[in-house]
Amino acid sequence: MKLTQISVFLENRKGRLYEVCSLLGKTGINIRALTIAETETFGVLRIVVDKSDLAIKTLKANNFVANLTDVVAIEVGDKPGGLAAVLKVFADSDINVEYMYGFVEKFSDNALLVFRFEDTDKAAKILADKGIKVVTRREIEGL
Amino acid sequence: MQPAELKKLQSDYLKKLIPYIYNSCPVYKKKIDDAGVKPDQIKSIDDIKRLPFTTKIDMRDNYPYGLFSAKDKDIVEIHISSGTTGNPTLVGYTRYDVSLWSEVMARTICCAGGEPGDTIQIAYGYGLFTGGLGFHYGALELGMRIIPTSAGQTARQLKVMQDFKPRVIACTPSYVLYMAEEAKAMGIDPAKGNWKIGIFGAEPWSEPMRKEIEQVWNMSATDVYGLSEIIGPGVAQECTHKDGLHIYSDVFYPEIIDPKTDQDVKEGESGELVITTLTKQAIPLIRYRTRDIVSIRYDKCKCGRTSPRISKIKGRTDDMIIVRGINVFPSQIEHVLLGIKGTQPHYQIIVDRKAHQLDEVEVLVEVEEKIFSDEVKKLNELSAKIKKEIEAALSIGVKVTLVEPKTIQRSEGKAKRIIDKRII
Numbered sequence: 305m306k307l308t309q310i311s312v313f314l315e316n317r318k319g320r321l322y323e324v325c326s327l328l329g330k331t332g333i334n335i336r337a338l339t340i341a342e343t344e345t346f347g348v349l350r351i352v353v354d355k356s357d358l359a360i361k362t363l364k365a366n367n368f369v370a371n372l373t374d375v376v377a378i379e380v381g382d383k384p385g386g387l388a389a390v391l392k393v394f395a396d397s398d399i400n401v402e403y404m405y406g407f408v409e410k411f412s413d414n415a416l417l418v419f420r421f422e423d424t425d426k427a428a429k430i431l432a433d434k435g436i437k438v439v440t441r442r443e444i445e446g447l
Numbered sequence: 448m449q450p451a452e453l454k455k456l457q458s459d460y461l462k463k464l465i466p467y468i469y470n471s472c473p474v475y476k477k478k479i480d481d482a483g484v485k486p487d488q489i490k491s492i493d494d495i496k497r498l499p500f501t502t503k504i505d506m507r508d509n510y511p512y513g514l515f516s517a518k519d520k521d522i523v524e525i526h527i528s529s530g531t532t533g534n535p536t537l538v539g540y541t542r543y544d545v546s547l548w549s550e551v552m553a554r555t556i557c558c559a560g561g562e563p564g565d566t567i568q569i570a571y572g573y574g575l576f577t578g579g580l581g582f583h584y585g586a587l588e589l590g591m592r593i594i595p596t597s598a599g600q601t602a603r604q605l606k607v608m609q610d611f612k613p614r615v616i617a618c619t620p621s622y623v624l625y626m627a628e629e630a631k632a633m634g635i636d637p638a639k640g641n642w643k644i645g646i647f648g649a650e651p652w653s654e655p656m657r658k659e660i661e662q663v664w665n666m667s668a669t670d671v672y673g674l675s676e677i678i679g680p681g682v683a684q685e686c687t688h689k690d691g692l693h694i695y696s697d698v699f700y701p702e703i704i705d706p707k708t709d710q711d712v713k714e715g716e717s718g719e720l721v722i723t724t725l726t727k728q729a730i731p732l733i734r735y736r737t738r739d740i741v742s743i744r745y746d747k748c749k750c751g752r753t754s755p756r757i758s759k760i761k762g763r764t765d766d767m768i769i770v771r772g773i774n775v776f777p778s779q780i781e782h783v784l785l786g787i788k789g790t791q792p793h794y795q796i797i798v799d800r801k802a803h804q805l806d807e808v809e810v811l812v813e814v815e816e817k818i819f820s821d822e823v824k825k826l827n828e829l830s831a832k833i834k835k836e837i838e839a840a841l842s843i844g845v846k847v848t849l850v851e852p853k854t855i856q857r858s859e860g861k862a863k864r865i866i867d868k869r870i871i
Contacts, residue, residue, distance in 0.1 A: 311819070313851060370816075
């Protein structure tokens with residue numbers, strides 16, 4: 305139920321994001337979800353892709369600093385209060401969300417969000433217990 | 448003093464110095480023994496060539512007291528400056544050494560044009576740095592009124608200048624230019640300022656910078672040279688003719704050598720300045736390699752002084768840079784990075800000085816995979832930790848920027864550690 309997110313260190317320099325995306329595009333890798341955390345001097349690009357093994361191999365071969373993080377993609381009702389309902393489950397279960405971001409596309413009527421938890425295993429267990437729908441790796445690869 | 452007379456004085460001092468060091472400092476005894484010299488073979492200042500050199504490495508390896516010759520109870524003051532790695536450079540003074548320091552600093556202020564009865568504003572840092580206290584002792588000896596403002600707090604410096612009319616200002620050359628900008632911003636016309644004589648040092652500066660300082664402040668700007676290992680400020684000073692720095696060769700014996708061959712260069716040629724402290728007690732140094740490149744001349748100055756004159760510092764034989772009066776060695780930063788888990792010593796130091804501003808230091812550190820995190824807060828924590836530790840090691844503020852690996856330019860496999868963008 306866990307997905308693999310790839311994080312890439314980006315110097316705050318013109319064209320650097322383009323270089324990453326263009327490299328992935330040329331390799332035939334499709335970005336499913338993306339967010340950038342930026343600071344004054346650098347940024348961290350976080351992506352979920354269809355072929356994560358190939359993506360990390362390609363990035364490292366091209367001298368990018370990148371690593372893998374476990375994340376969970378959750379289907380959230382695309383209606384007012386949909387996200388709040390899920391967040392309430394985490395709050396009640398004392399689960400910390402480090403950060404979250406949305407998917408580019410969705411594959412049902414629900415919105416699709418990527419969550420990075422402080423304790424991913426604990427979060428996964430709660431999600432299973434509560435019957436909240438998460439997206440599998442296979443589903444991401446076939447999106 | 449006539450040359451023959453000076454030579455006799457220097458020889459007398461050296462003849463006393465060598466047995467004193469030999470008998471009171473085991474480290475020096477070994478160095479002298481290793482050089483195959485017996486103290487009684489040193490009969491004249493010319494015999495100095497038979498003696499071994501002393502380097503900053505000797506100071507570091509024998510930290511803290513290994514090179515001291517005086518008894519512990521006779522040390523009345525110590526100062527600490529940066530070392531190349533790990534240990535700082537410690538220097539100590541006996542009561543006599545402090546009086547020697549007062550004497551050479553009184554000469555320095557006098558040489559610049561200061562007189563007893565003048566008021567001096569000392570805007571060098573007071574504390575472990577020798578700048579502030581060195582000037583303080585000299586001004587006291589000369590009989591001046593001292594305003595010990597220390598460094599920083601520019602608005603207050605300018606108020607002191609306006610309210611108490613000090614004729615003499617002592618600080619780093621970049622700081623006096625910075626103060627001119629601040630003065631203008633506060634609506635004060637620097638050209639109408641009260642400072643008439645400036646004694647500037649502790650960092651390299653140039654003739655164009657002198658011209659600028661003299662013009663903007665309407666004052667005479669002179670250069671002072673010194674280093675804490677020898678005594679602090681007060682080794683050499685420009686007179687009002689500003690044609691070389693008069694070195695006090697009666698107490699600090701200068702040699703200019705080719706750093707590669709260790710042989711004397713010809714008069715007027717550039718080489719490394721080597722100094723022997725002829726009369727110091729606490730930590731006398733024999734043939735200390737300053738790593739500063741200068742030239743020397745022995746002809747009489749227009750001012751009448753017969754002391755030899757050294758040029759402004761033309762460069763260094765090592766990779767030390769001076770930032771806001773503080774010595775910085777790239778190896779210090781390397782040492783810090785090696786001490787932080789996960790970081791590699793892949794770094795570059797960029798020193799810049801915007802027009803009329805103080806020097807700024809940026810340290811680029813390459814982010815390795817081991818320390819990279821998807822969480823920005825962890826990267827920020829790392830960057831803050833590196834910043835804190837570098838600042839503690841260097842005693843100056845720095846900006847730390849994380850960069851991608853291999854972005855730091857390497858020339859012939861060797862990384863270029865320092866980019867000095869300052870226009871001095």
